[in-house]
Amino acid sequence: MGEITVLYFAAATTALGRTSETFTVPDDGLKLSDLAKLIVTGHPNSGIDRVLEHSRWSVDAELIDLPDSVVLRGGEEVAIIPPVSGG
């Protein structure tokens, strides 16, 4: 089993009150879309589910177009990138 680090930005940080979190990846891997479910169930009533609907994912500093197509194996750094509109 490996571990992944999830970095939270902007509205995700605000919803969860933290900037990062680590998750354990099972031996047969973890789909990026299943990671979203883990994050939501791990933080009930935080509003993170609504933030994730509008956010983009990156894995190892590369923006992901189709989260269903990515399987995490452990060791990756995942970022959740909500749009920021303030100025």
Add this chain to the structure above:
Amino acid sequence: MTLSLSLGEYQRYGRQMILSGFGLQGQIKLKQSSVVVVGAGGLGCPALQYLAAAGVGTLGIVDHDVVESSNLQRQILHTEDRLGVSKVASAATAIRGINSNVKVDAYQEMISPSNAVGILESYDVILDCTDNPATRYLLSDAAVLLRKPLVSGAAQRYDGQLCVYNLGEDGPCYRCLFPKAPEPGLASSCEETGILGAVTGVIGNLQALEAIKIITGLHDGTTALLLYSALSHSPFRSIRVRKKQVNCTVCGTGGSAALDVVNTDYIAFCGGPTRDWVKTGQAISDTRISASDLKRMLDTGTHNVRLIDVRSPIEFGICHLPESINVPLATLVADPASHLVGDDPHIVVCRLGNDSQLAVDALRSASDAGPDIKDLMGGLQSWREDVDTEFPAYW
């Protein structure tokens, strides 16, 4: 000898002209270039400052607002003696003081679908220094239509983002990255989003730098999304971004041909107009009490009052009514019954009087025949206006 710049300009810009890759040609390109900065606020001020200092020939500034004292913490071109002056006039004055060679075009109007293309079309580079999602989509669409690079900056709290959209032939647009507009009002209605001035300064400076790179040919043409987190041990992260999406509704194949900026309702696309929270906070109902009635109730002392302030602990810590206790809205709503104590009247307060209505609903639904439960109409803002002008307005 024919000089390309004035003698003064050689001296003035020498320190950047001697840079490898910049040279005299770089300075001439800057002088012949034009940049339009939409929004003369937290991002626009530092961006304009560096663009003017570097010697960009023409700067357009678009903003409809006037300078207020709450702007001065981050909008560094504006000054105490220009409070009440339009932001474009204030910024133009500041720019003239920095570099009188720069031609400034001031547009004191709100950028909109009807004026965007007309304003933006005469400039080489567009800077998005605005503060709302609808304008971000509008500027992105206009940039695609006009085939111009859009240097987009954004900042909130301790975080920032920077990306150059529509760069070259195959750079993605804002919609390629964020096709779905964010839900309006994800933040609660009485909450202001905070911002540290130095954070908008970082992003605004980077926007100026990207524009200078594009104009002088120093930009390598690749698109990356820069994420800035001021409090992180590694505050800058650069995310690689793919080229434009073939199926993007605007910049994809066939997209821009059908693009009709003037007739697009960007506000509806972003979930409708922002509600007037001051007005909704003043709604009248029999579960509410006015600021002056609350004052009388506290002064006469015929009742003990349980005064509950549902703002965040940070805001409560800035200032609060002396008799009040702090129970943040989310805490109260999660378990309202535990915050019903005794038979004294319960009065809920917040900043503008919206969150307190939600709190009253939650308390009432958890109470059968308990205490009288009301909230302060218009919140602490009305308290300040009608009862105590010495109550600090940090908003």
